[in-house]
Amino acid sequence: MLLDGRDGRLPQGDGDGLVSVVLEINAGRIRALHPAPEPEPESNSLAAPPLALTPLVEPHAHLDKAFSAARFPNRDGTIEAALAANQAETSCRTAEDLEQRAERALMRAWRQGLRAIRSHVDCSGERGDLSLEVLDGLRRRWADRLELQLVGLVPIHHWGTEQGRLQARWLADRGGRLGGVIGAPFGIGRGDGQAVLQTLRLADQLGCGVDLHLDEGVSHRGRGVRLVCEALERQRLQVPVVCSHACSMALLPPRACQRLVDRMARLALGVVALPSTNLWLLDRRAEATPSRRAQAPIRQLQNSGVVVAVGGDNVQDAWFPGGDFDPLEVLRLAVVASHLHPWSRQGLGPFTTAASQLMQLEWDGILRPGSPADLVVLDAQSWTDLLARTPQRRILRGGIWLPKPEREEPAALLRGWGEAGLASGLVH
Numbered sequence: 175m176l177l178d179g180r181d182g183r184l185p186q187g188d189g190d191g192l193v194s195v196v197l198e199i200n201a202g203r204i205r206a207l208h209p210a211p212e213p214e215p216e217s218n219s220l221a222a223p224p225l226a227l228t229p230l231v232e233p234h235a236h237l238d239k240a241f242s243a244a245r246f247p248n249r250d251g252t253i254e255a256a257l258a259a260n261q262a263e264t265s266c267r268t269a270e271d272l273e274q275r276a277e278r279a280l281m282r283a284w285r286q287g288l289r290a291i292r293s294h295v296d297c298s299g300e301r302g303d304l305s306l307e308v309l310d311g312l313r314r315r316w317a318d319r320l321e322l323q324l325v326g327l328v329p330i331h332h333w334g335t336e337q338g339r340l341q342a343r344w345l346a347d348r349g350g351r352l353g354g355v356i357g358a359p360f361g362i363g364r365g366d367g368q369a370v371l372q373t374l375r376l377a378d379q380l381g382c383g384v385d386l387h388l389d390e391g392v393s394h395r396g397r398g399v400r401l402v403c404e405a406l407e408r409q410r411l412q413v414p415v416v417c418s419h420a421c422s423m424a425l426l427p428p429r430a431c432q433r434l435v436d437r438m439a440r441l442a443l444g445v446v447a448l449p450s451t452n453l454w455l456l457d458r459r460a461e462a463t464p465s466r467r468a469q470a471p472i473r474q475l476q477n478s479g480v481v482v483a484v485g486g487d488n489v490q491d492a493w494f495p496g497g498d499f500d501p502l503e504v505l506r507l508a509v510v511a512s513h514l515h516p517w518s519r520q521g522l523g524p525f526t527t528a529a530s531q532l533m534q535l536e537w538d539g540i541l542r543p544g545s546p547a548d549l550v551v552l553d554a555q556s557w558t559d560l561l562a563r564t565p566q567r568r569i570l571r572g573g574i575w576l577p578k579p580e581r582e583e584p585a586a587l588l589r590g591w592g593e594a595g596l597a598s599g600l601v602h
């Protein structure tokens with residue numbers, strides 16, 4: 175999958191799509207790939223070479239909120255409580271705190287095998303400019319380790335305001351995108367269609383892409399996606415448009431869903447599916463276990479030619495209390511939650527090649543002569559090993575191994591759960 179299928183010198187993949195190869199590396203790039211020699215029959219060696227992927231791509235994160243759950247928890251787990259905690263956090267955000275959390279996020283991501291991240295950034299309101307500036311500073315400082323793309327995340331009407339227009343130009347000048355929310359956690363409004371059209375026109379004037387949060391719920395099935403389709407049918411634009419979440423359309427009757435999928439394919443919309451946050455927030459009810467587990471209809475979209483990437487979305491914030499910028503964990507979850515098989519092109523592409531395409535990265539993530547000597551080498555020999563447990567890994571970037579993260583000493587101070595709530599205690 176991550177090798178060039180047109181390279182006739184390489185053998186066909188086995189039943190799991192795997193090929194054993196030997197790499198020649200020169201000056202940080204791949205000089206040549208050869209088929210691995212057959213093991214000697216008398217060697218009795220049963221050990222297969224380690225599984226290796228090219229570094230993965232995170233198409234949808236929120237670096238500005240990451241690791242804020244401890245101070246702004248959402249113990250109800252509802253989308254309304256998430257929004258309230260999010261707003262409380264942004265209202266007292268400081269540059270120092272934001273920089274520290276986002277830097278920690280980038281370090282985790284880089285060490286765990288990501289090479290590019292698209293991060294949405296809350297940028298309406300008083301501290302919006304501060305958040306953009308802090309993250310842009312990090313974007314420049316980290317540019318030789320990973321590519322960071324910024325997307326302004328606002329209620330969709332914001333781009334029509336004076337602050338919105340200034341921020342849009344600022345983002346476009348730095349390779350950023352215009353984002354926005356249609357539908358949950360905000361309500362729906364009659365002016366949404368016009369605001370979408372206005373946003374797309376503004377992006378087109380500025381020559382920057384658009385990446386919207388839409389239909390993150392189980393009601394108003396596919397409404398946000400339809401508004402985007404209508405706007406693009408009214409005025410065809412050149413800028414790439416990505417729909418993030420796109421969950422509720424999956425609850426349409428199958429034929430209506432397929433019609434909408436075909437419409438999206440005709441308009442060349444991209445989709446980012448975000449199973450972890452969707453599984454955590456959607457169809458949440460106090461007295462019942464969820465049954466409507468809506469997520470973007472990934473397979474139908476792929477089968478109709480829509481480019482679909484899968485992202486990790488929130489990490490330890492009010493919207494999702496888990497996550498750690500570990501792309502292998504996102505992949506492992508999607509195998510179960512979205513039935514994406516890593517041994518198939520459609521299963522692995524959303525984390526690698528399709529995600530690179532959606533983010534318009536220079537490298538498509540396929541190893542071939544001339545491509546970067548970048549690898550994530552796993553302590554696993556098969557997909558089953560990868561599914562059994564999160565593997566240890568070594569990261570090769572530009573032909574050089576990254577240092578292993580230092581081991582942290584286990585703490586003697588422990589926490590346990592007591593009837594009265596969380597309790598702390600020292601181990602003697």
Ligand SMILES: [Zn+2]
Nearest residue numbers: 234294387487
């Ligand atoms: Zn998001």
